Amino acid sequence: MKVVKFGGTSLASAAQIKKAVEIIQADDQRQAIVLSAPGKRDNQDIKITDLLINTHKQKTAGEDYLQTFAKIRARFSELSELLEVDVNIETELDVIQKKIEAGTTLDFVESRGEYLNSLIISKYLGAEFIDAADVVRLTADGRVDPESYELINKRLGSATGRFVVPGFYGTGPDGEIKTFSRGGSDISGAIVGRGVNADVYENWTDVSGILQADPRIVPEAQPVPEITYAEVRELASCGASVFHEEAIAPVRDAKIPINIKNTNSPADGGTMIQASRSADKMPVVGVSGKKPYRVLKAEKFMLNRYPELPGQVKEALAQQKLAVEFDMKGFDSFALMVDSSSDFDENAICQYLLEKTEIDACSFGMTVALVGIVGVGLQNQTGLLGRMLNALDQAGIEIRSISYGGSQLTALLAINLDDYEKSLKILVGQLQK
Numbered sequence: 001m002k003v004v005k006f007g008g009t010s011l012a013s014a015a016q017i018k019k020a021v022e023i024i025q026a027d028d029q030r031q032a033i034v035l036s037a038p039g040k041r042d043n044q045d046i047k048i049t050d051l052l053i054n055t056h057k058q059k060t061a062g063e064d065y066l067q068t069f070a071k072i073r074a075r076f077s078e079l080s081e082l083l084e085v086d087v088n089i090e091t092e093l094d095v096i097q098k099k100i101e102a103g104t105t106l107d108f109v110e111s112r113g114e115y116l117n118s119l120i121i122s123k124y125l126g127a128e129f130i131d132a133a134d135v136v137r138l139t140a141d142g143r144v145d146p147e148s149y150e151l152i153n154k155r156l157g158s159a160t161g162r163f164v165v166p167g168f169y170g171t172g173p174d175g176e177i178k179t180f181s182r183g184g185s186d187i188s189g190a191i192v193g194r195g196v197n198a199d200v201y202e203n204w205t206d207v208s209g210i211l212q213a214d215p216r217i218v219p220e221a222q223p224v225p226e227i228t229y230a231e232v233r234e235l236a237s238c239g240a241s242v243f244h245e246e247a248i249a250p251v252r253d254a255k256i257p258i259n260i261k262n263t264n265s266p267a268d269g270g271t272m273i274q275a276s277r278s279a280d281k282m283p284v285v286g287v288s289g290k291k292p293y294r295v296l297k298a299e300k301f302m303l304n305r306y307p308e309l310p311g312q313v314k315e316a317l318a319q320q321k322l323a324v325e326f327d328m329k330g331f332d333s334f335a336l337m338v339d340s341s342s343d344f345d346e347n348a349i350c351q352y353l354l355e356k357t358e359i360d361a362c363s364f365g366m367t368v369a370l371v372g373i374v375g376v377g378l379q380n381q382t383g384l385l386g387r388m389l390n391a392l393d394q395a396g397i398e399i400r401s402i403s404y405g406g407s408q409l410t411a412l413l414a415i416n417l418d419d420y421e422k423s424l425k426i427l428v429g430q431l432q433k
């Protein structure tokens with residue numbers, strides 16, 4: 001059995017839904033279907049999930065939410081009309097509106113896009129609708145409860161026909177509807193895949209796979225045919241929005257490959273995410289970055305006698321609501337990359353650290369961007385990393401720090417903020433040589 005998950009843009013309109021259905025029907029193995037809520041039809045459009053969140057916000061603030069709800073109503077009514085399905089969509093919408101009026105939870109409201117879309121599409125497909133509330137369990141902090149795998153297996157492991165499960169939500173420990181974090185239908189697809197022990201988890205989206213870099217910065221970035229679970233994790237940690245990070249674990253443990261495919265171009269191979277790959281053809285899968293960070297330098301004479309000190313400084317920074325992405329240890333000092341996407345008073349922070357921890361001195365250096373070069377081939381292709389760094393050097397881009405070795409999958413560079421986009425372009429250029 002194959003699990004197929006379609007994202008919001010693949011289901012944004014009746015025309016898109018028809019494409020998805022054609023893909024499903026082209027393969028009898030595409031039996032387990034997991035769906036997102038309708039996404040944006042164009043750049044001006046608003047995702048159904050965002051509209052739902054807005055209605056809840058407006059209702060909670062005592063504002064008029066009916067206009068926003070009317071937009072949701074209009075989109076679902078139009079979809080069910082265009083697809084000519086026999087679903088009493090107005091009654092379903094009335095029930096939801098009543099619950100919003102009565103002050104139901106945000107999780108319930110924001111989950112209804114997936115619920116309604118799956119109801120409509122299951123009818124259109126002639127497939128069984130399985131409410132995620134019955135088979136997907138979440139922990140109190142919104143993560144996957146492994147009990148879900150057994151529930152799904154019992155209910156669907158030996159199913160013979162097609163079935164549709166809404167993505168993004170399930171039931172929490174209190175028995176109420178609970179959602180994953182945004183983009184969480186990817187996680188639902190992975191859970192269903194693990195539960196039915198699928199041969200493959202096909203994740204259908206609007207690009208032909210994972211690209212070497214963010215195409216908004218590097219339009220020449222090419223899709224990557226094969227990538228490992230570990231590389232996807234590293235790319236995501238370096239800032240790439242490739243695939244929901246939490247969606248890897250359920251399928252990785254069961255060694256189920258994930259195939260990222262394009263609904264608008266189904267013949268493209270897309271990207272296969274799997275346990276291992278040969279690094280010969282593509283030693284590095286991609287480059288990605290995060291910004292901006294300020295480099296905090298903390299000094300301590302005989303630092304090796306105070307192994308707990310970097311942790312204490314990080315904790316103190318967390319108390320000041322500052323996140324540390326990455327640290328580098330020297331002999332009598334260490335540097336921390338502090339997220340500086342919002343402003344802070346560096347003197348006040350240093351003062352605070354000097355009071356709360358045992359550091360001798362504290363200072364903030366320049367603002368940098370972090371760029372990760374990710375690939376299993378970095379460790380066995382002699383000279384590869386050197387060539388890439390050399391290309392940056394040739395272009396006058398100064399590397400402020402470099403870390404490589406933690407996982408041997410990623411080389412993490414700190415560069416001047418202004419060089420960020422240029423460095424991604426140069427690095428992708430090197431990958432394509």
Ligand code: ASP
Pocket residue numbers: 007008036037047049050113167168181182183184185186
């Ligand atoms: N509809 C949800 C969101 O927009 C979940 C998803 O599409 O994966 O975040």
